[in-house]
Amino acid sequence: MPHRKGCNIIFTLIEQTSIVLILVAVILLMASVWSWTIIIQKTISFRLVRHQVRKFDKIFLSDISLDELYKMVKERSKGPSSLVFATGWAEWEKSKSENGGSTAGVSSRIERSVDIIIMKEQEKLSYGLAFLATVGSTAPFVGLLGTVWGIKNAFDEIAISQNTNLAIVAPGIAEALVATALGLFAAIPALIFYNKLSVDLDRIVRTLEIFADELSTEFSRELDS
Template structure:
């Protein structure tokens, strides 16, 4: 176990001083938790911005989609650029629709299943992108306090060893070493609390956005199903009169 000298009575008890006076194990724990906290806030800010952009993109797409513009025109405009959200689901469905009819699809049921599968895959990719890095927040939120507690336990153990060596139990002598150890727990909570709150908030936002996209996929599947039925009926009537 590392040997740590006790701080003299009246020593500096600032956070910076406590960090430098701590043992190397406690220092590593603190630095790791600080790095996790910085990365946590970077993820939070990035997700808040990307979710806001995604909601705005969904609103714009829904406005255009339900404006009465033809599906072919909308597909041509969207297929020429990178799309996300509902646009990616729409493009995936229309691409499968066009491929199937270009190859002379014979089974309406098979066509519908392929379109639904294409939309499901596109939806899965979008949801995966939405939920990316949220697992890190969950890990920090659950493990952060325990990692900080580990640093505290190590720090208190080394402080007690130093106390035994100095044969002094004066509170003014003991307090700095205990404060160094408890600082690790404080940093662990500093990293964990925002991570837990952000994870719950961002997970709820991701689920809401995913529900909107899933609802659109169901509606668009119904629209294409009606068009498939109309094409099959038209083809049947044409064959009757032939």
């Protein structure tokens, strides 16, 4: 049967392939699959975060009061901007209650607490990007290792058979070049999307920092009133 014949050919090729080349191929394929998992997950996640940030900024810049905004955030808090605002508001209320209404040092404490939250959000959003950077920088060399090993095996076959016929050398070299191709297949998307997602993350963090400055300004107005 054709199906059984195809399976036999595949098993024969695997048996004839060096264990090192098989290991290299498996590592690169797993790295590629996991990279694409991170790429898809981060692309969707960053898109959702940008939407949440834009939506919250629009509400924040409207005529809504800070009290009303906090009530709304408390009922349905979504996105890092909501978390930044809730953190700033919590520090605001805590400082007023602990200091008996004194406003000394309130602004600096709010800024520090908000900065900590932004750093935590940045760390959470950046999870997985280091793996993309690692795959992008190391996968070509892993593929090159498989290529070198495959070419070495090809030359070993020549030495054993004492035959330089292309039919003897070609299969081993072809297997070796497949390792290089797999390395590039894993590295190129990982590197491209690492750069893109890093830029997207920087924009999100910068937006949160701008929002934190705007929030500090609003709290300063409350202190002066």
